[in-house]
Amino acid sequence: MHIPLRSLIVLLPALFLAGAPSGAAEPPKVASLLKKSLADLGDKEAVMLTVEYAPGQSSAPHRHNAHTFVYVLQGAVLMGVQGKEPVRVEAGETFYEAPTDVHTISRNASASEPARFLVFFIKDSGAPTSVPVQ
Secondary structure, three states: OOOOHHHHHHHHHHHHHOOOOEOOOOOOEEEEEEEEEEHHHOOEEEEEEEEEEOOOOEOOOEEOOOEEEEEEEEOEEEEEEOOOOOEEEEOOOEEEEOOOOOEEEEEEOOOOOOEEEEEEEEEEOOOOOOEEOO
């Protein structure tokens, strides 16, 4: 299945969040930076985007089905995957999720300052960047 880049940019906030965010009326700001085929790795692609959470904002539990690398650009976020203690990740620090992880916590650690982070996915070509979980 091929999704045109223009449609992907429109859909990225929904794909990343896997449902309505909690803690804020508006969805996080998501900006697409790159989508690149990685044909030499099989049927894989890389996707890069930035996400900005408003103070206290979070996303619903989801999974990425991808190698997911997060680099915090501004502020701090609480990140957690099923079976592990959540961690606070501050500006200049990183977080990793395996393709089998369930992302149970993704939340701005501050109630008064925004948080902004870069996300880099290595995933199956054409697969969504995020899917909801119960």
